[in-house]
Amino acid sequence: MNTDQMDRTIRDVLNNWTPDSPAAPAGLVDRLVRRRRRRGLVRAGGAALAIAGVTVGAIMVTGTGGQGGEPRPAGQVSKESRLWWRTTLPTSSLDACTTGPGAVYCRSAAYDAVSLDIGTGKIAWQRKGQDPNGGASPAGRLPGVRDGVLYTFADHAPKKPRPGTDLVALDVESRRVLWRHELADDSRGPVSAIMFERGILANTPTFKKVAALDGKTGRTLWTHAWKQADCDRAVIGGVPYLTCSPDSxxxxxxxxxVRLDPATGAARTVATVKGMTTLLGTDGDTVLLGGPAGDRRSFGDPGPVTLTRVDTRSGKITQHRADRLPWGVVADGVILGTDGRGRAVAYSADDGTRLWSRDLGLKLRKNPRDSALRELPSAAAVDLDARLAYFMDPSGNLVGVDLGSGEVRWRDRVALPKTPANAGVAPELMVHDHGLVGQTGGELFRIEPKVK
Structure with missing residues (x-):
């Protein structure tokens, strides 16, 4: 597939796919295609959706998950909550945030890191970026925090036409940069750097290669390279995996x-399936893949898809045909997606069948210059102990629905300063200690739902 064919495929997929809406934001399509022309590495279909963040965004799933996943009986909708704090950050444009022990950390083009006290919402410290007006890609998600180290992204060559990206390790106490590691091009997506039991699995300065880095020193523990494929990354039980699909x-x-030994990087193929696939997520010890079904050769072709489950313990493969790609947050056997009009759709991670669909009642404003473009809801933030999935709109409206049935259990709103509609941009919502941390338009807050 040549560059022009790939560009057309990406546009077709993004313009025609979301769980229940007619199109993804048009501007997002063009931005993705332009980025692909720079990188030369974006696989069509699901991978394109993952990089674009059309319906995903940054999420957090917490809790043990319980047993059985039985739907909770419908109950009264609560409107009670406790707002712990709301803070205006020093920038109105945020890439992503993450929580750590006692703190919330965010980054943007203007700030490589901003640290806030989780109890009070007060800014503890901030580290400015070197080129707040640079053209680097935003971070789809921050890698996270571990053992007193925050892993974030920064420009590799600030103020250059193509600044590139460094993975940066910051000591949260001293605020000192412990090490930097150059990534390929503008790689700042959800799989650019992920934590596993022995360190950080990160892209390298060249494509088709990953490096395992010591979390404290940045020392390279091992590397792994591949050919004739594009590979996503996942971690199951502290072990890194690659899910690879043909690149042409x-x-x-x-x-x-492919399983990568955490200590040595030795690669072992767990399973092989025919054709192109994209990583949908993980469900316990199982990797979920989606791919075109039947005679379809790409995700841009109309028709059904195949949901493939790969058990990483046994290598067993099970496949099911589905009407559409069940894309979204995977939580205890349920895949939660959202469309561009405020509807949540839940699919079974076992076979891709639709479990329920629910209008969330969120406010998604239209672009005043193009009524076909709207704001986006957040991805699902799931509290598995409470069996609730939470969503948010950019205006601060929040809703919590039952994971098993989709019944609305809680609603509330955080009063935020009124801002212009920003079509194609989703707020971020995270679960923390059975409460929620949300960010949108430079506003960050912590709220505790009171669900009956």
């Missing part, structure tokens, strides 16, 4: 799930 029609038309 000339490459072998098969996809693989």
């Amino acid at each position: 029609e000339k490459a072998p038309q098969r996809s693989t799930v």
Whole structure:
């Protein structure tokens, strides 16, 4: 598949796919295609959606998950909550946030990191970026915090036309940079750097290669490279995995799930499936892949898809045909997606069947210059102990629905300063200690729902 064919495929997918809406934001389509022309590495279909963040955004799933996943009986909708704090950050444009022990950390083009006290919402410290007006891609998600170290992104060559990206390790106590590691091009997506049991699995300065880095020193523990494929990354039980799909029609038309030994990087193929796939997520010890079904050769072709489950313990493969790609947050056997009009859709991670669909009642404003473009809801933030999935709109309206049935259990609103509609941009919502931390338009807050 040549560059122009790939660009058309990406546009077709993004313009025609969301769980229940007619189109993704048009501006997002063009931005993604332009980025692909720079990188030369975006696989069509699901991978394109993952990079674009059309319906995903940054999420957090917490809790043990319980047993059985039985739907909770419908109950009264609560409107009670406790607002712990609301803070205006020093920038109105945020990439992503994450929580750590006693703190919330955020980044943007203007700030590589901003640290806030989780109890009070007060800014503890901030580290400015070197080029607040640079053209680097935003971070889809921050890698996280571990052992007193925050992993964030910064420009590799500030004020250059193509600044590139560094993975940066910051000591949260001293605020000192412990190490930097150059990534390929503008890689700041959800799989650019992920934590596993022995360190950080990160992109390298060249494509088709990953490096395992010591979390404290940045020392390279091992590397792994591949050919004729594009690979996503996942971590199950502290072990890193690659899910690889052909990068062109000339490459072998098969996809693989590969286990990387955490200590040595030794690769072992867990399973091989025919054709192109994209990583949908993980469900316990199982990797979830989606791919075109039947005679379809790409995600841009109309028709059904195949949901593939790969058990990483046994290598067993099970496949099910579904009407559409069940894309979203995976939580205890349920895949939660949202569309551009405020509707949540839940699919079974077992076979891709639709479990329920629910209008969330959120306020998604239209772009005043183009009524076809709207704001987006957040991805689901799931509290597995409470069996609730929470969503938010950019105006501060929040809703909590039952994970099993989709019944609305809680609603509230955080009073935020009125801002212009920003179509194609989703707020961020995270679960913390059975409460929520949300951010939108430079406003950050912590709220505790009181669900009956």
